[in-house]
Amino acid sequence: MFRHVLTPPASAPGSIDAALADAAPTPFWLDDPARPGPRPRLRRPASADLAIVGGGFSGLWTALLARERHPDWDIVLAEGARIGWAASGRNGGFCAATLTHGERNGRRHFPDELDELRALGRANLDEIEQAIAVHQIDCDFSRSGALVVATEPHQVSWLRNEPGELLDADAVRAEVNSPTYLAGRYDQRDLALVNPARLAWGLARAAEEAGIRILEQTPVLGIGRNGTRLALATPHATITARKAALGTNAFRSLIRRIRLHTVPVYDHALVTEPLSASQLGSVGWRNRQGVSDLTNQFHYYRMTADNRILWGGYDAIYHYGRHIRTRYDQRPATTRILAEHFFQTFPQLDGLRFTHQWGGAIDTSTRFCAFFGTAHHGDVAYALGYTGLGVGATRFGAQVMLDLLDGEPTPRTSLRMVQSRPLPFPPEPLAYAGIQLTRRSLARADGRQGERNLLLRTLDRIGVGYDS
Numbered sequence: 001m002f003r004h005v006l007t008p009p010a011s012a013p014g015s016i017d018a019a020l021a022d023a024a025p026t027p028f029w030l031d032d033p034a035r036p037g038p039r040p041r042l043r044r045p046a047s048a049d050l051a052i053v054g055g056g057f058s059g060l061w062t063a064l065l066a067r068e069r070h071p072d073w074d075i076v077l078a079e080g081a082r083i084g085w086a087a088s089g090r091n092g093g094f095c096a097a098t099l100t101h102g103e104r105n106g107r108r109h110f111p112d113e114l115d116e117l118r119a120l121g122r123a124n125l126d127e128i129e130q131a132i133a134v135h136q137i138d139c140d141f142s143r144s145g146a147l148v149v150a151t152e153p154h155q156v157s158w159l160r161n162e163p164g165e166l167l168d169a170d171a172v173r174a175e176v177n178s179p180t181y182l183a184g185r186y187d188q189r190d191l192a193l194v195n196p197a198r199l200a201w202g203l204a205r206a207a208e209e210a211g212i213r214i215l216e217q218t219p220v221l222g223i224g225r226n227g228t229r230l231a232l233a234t235p236h237a238t239i240t241a242r243k244a245a246l247g248t249n250a251f252r253s254l255i256r257r258i259r260l261h262t263v264p265v266y267d268h269a270l271v272t273e274p275l276s277a278s279q280l281g282s283v284g285w286r287n288r289q290g291v292s293d294l295t296n297q298f299h300y301y302r303m304t305a306d307n308r309i310l311w312g313g314y315d316a317i318y319h320y321g322r323h324i325r326t327r328y329d330q331r332p333a334t335t336r337i338l339a340e341h342f343f344q345t346f347p348q349l350d351g352l353r354f355t356h357q358w359g360g361a362i363d364t365s366t367r368f369c370a371f372f373g374t375a376h377h378g379d380v381a382y383a384l385g386y387t388g389l390g391v392g393a394t395r396f397g398a399q400v401m402l403d404l405l406d407g408e409p410t411p412r413t414s415l416r417m418v419q420s421r422p423l424p425f426p427p428e429p430l431a432y433a434g435i436q437l438t439r440r441s442l443a444r445a446d447g448r449q450g451e452r453n454l455l456l457r458t459l460d461r462i463g464v465g466y467d468s
């Protein structure tokens with residue numbers, strides 16, 4: 001349960017219904033007249049030096065970076081649906097420097113290489129900013145920084161482990177005005193905010209300008225061999241290629257042996273109508289930071305360029321059988337909880353309405369950050385497992401995939417983070433039972449001053465535990 005010491009009166013059920021009544025069941029960022037028209041699907045056999053599977057950030061960064069490394073390569077990218085339609089076009093737009101899903105998770109799994117990972121992550125974020133400028137991608141990228149807020153007394157001491165300037169209750173409320181805030185940390189260095197769909201579309205445009213062929217509605221059904229070359233089967237024709245990079249995220253992997261290494265978990269978000277000048281005045285938020293809280297089931301929220309608030313997180317929903325389904329994008333129970341928490345956090349915005357509600361699948365791995373590898377004798381590389389923090393880290397993953405395909409050691413490929421793999425999830429029905437139990441335990445820990453039960457402590461000990 002989401003409890004605050006200063007819990008304001010919860011909004012009446014009727015007012016939550018009214019606030020959600022007109023919310024379109026579609027991701028806010030994709031509902032944009034700037035969305036490019038469809039690209040062609042593959043109808044005839046094609047051949048390339050490098051075939052990339054997946055048209056989200058992983059695949060798109062791989063395409064652009066491969067062009068920089070290999071100006072003479074013939075590169076084709078095959079996307080099963082539309083560019084940026086999946087996680088990359090429907091996320092919170094928090095583009096973080098961390099490659100390890102935060103400092104604390106990094107310290108847990110890679111304590112010996114934390115400094116190096118931090119430096120690589122910061123360089124990656126700087127390079128994302130540079131690439132956006134070089135390719136003139138209009139995606140509202142801004143280095144707004146992160147505000148982490150404590151909403152319960154026991155969380156105040158946890159702020160010691162967060163980077164940035166420590167703020168007391170008055171100082172944090174002077175940044176963003178919520179009666180629920182008890183303290184905060186303001187990190188101005190390691191987080192940028194972005195319009196993610198426009199970033200994906202801009203990367204695709206830049207890739208095409210660099211001579212890369214992008215196919216939409218072209219799902220790759222399987223990878224085999226045609227002599228010395230790879231053969232990627234699609235519904236109408238085959239792509240033969242020397243090398244392939246897989247940026248398929250939460251979707252069923254084309255490499256059988258890593259299918260148990262991730263589970264698709266649904267994360268949900270809401271966007272409000274634009275705030276009026278007086279509503280804006282009542283929340284402050286002049287520095288427009290990305291905000292998150294410290295519960296295990298945490299919320300994340302931010303302003304959009306047109307002064308709406310995007311509000312997401314909290315519930316993380318796993319559906320039995322590792323399935324990804326369009327109907328899972330909508331979950332009224334989660335939407336209602338999110339809306340209630342929104343008005344508890346910003347009671348002064350009572351009466352504000354939501355215009356968009358949606359969910360999307362994240363590729364959860366047991367170590368909560370990406371893992372990498374190759375298949376087909378080193379000719380196919382993959383990077384996945386970002387667990388809901390891949391807006392920035394997928395560019396690093398793209399570099400790793402290209403390093404692995406080039407076959408030359410680099411500072412990245414010698415990292416333990418790159419060489420090691422997380423433990424897989426068990427098959428069903430154990431996966432479902434285990435995830436539900438863990439979720440319930442995390443929620444209970446949030447309601448008991450963060451105290452972790454035996455299950456969570458055991459998971460922590462074997463290296464698959466997590467706290468936010």
Ligand SMILES: Cc1cc2nc3c(=O)[nH]c(=O)nc-3n(C[C@H](O)[C@H](O)[C@H](O)COP(=O)(O)OP(=O)(O)OC[C@H]3O[C@@H](n4cnc5c(N)ncnc54)[C@H](O)[C@@H]3O)c2cc1C
Nearest residue numbers: 054056057058080086088091092094220249360389390391
């Ligand atoms: C609601 C939500 C909020 C999030 N918020 C944040 C955030 O604020 N910050 C952050 O860092 N991360 C966030 N994330 C996670 C982030 O969006 C992802 O980590 C990131 O976008 C992953 O990019 P990707 O390219 O690997 O995957 P995707 O964007 O999912 O792209 C994978 C693509 O591969 C295609 N594909 C799959 N299989 C095949 C196949 N066989 N053939 C052809 N195509 C195929 C799919 O159609 C899809 O387009 C969020 C995710 C969600 C769902």
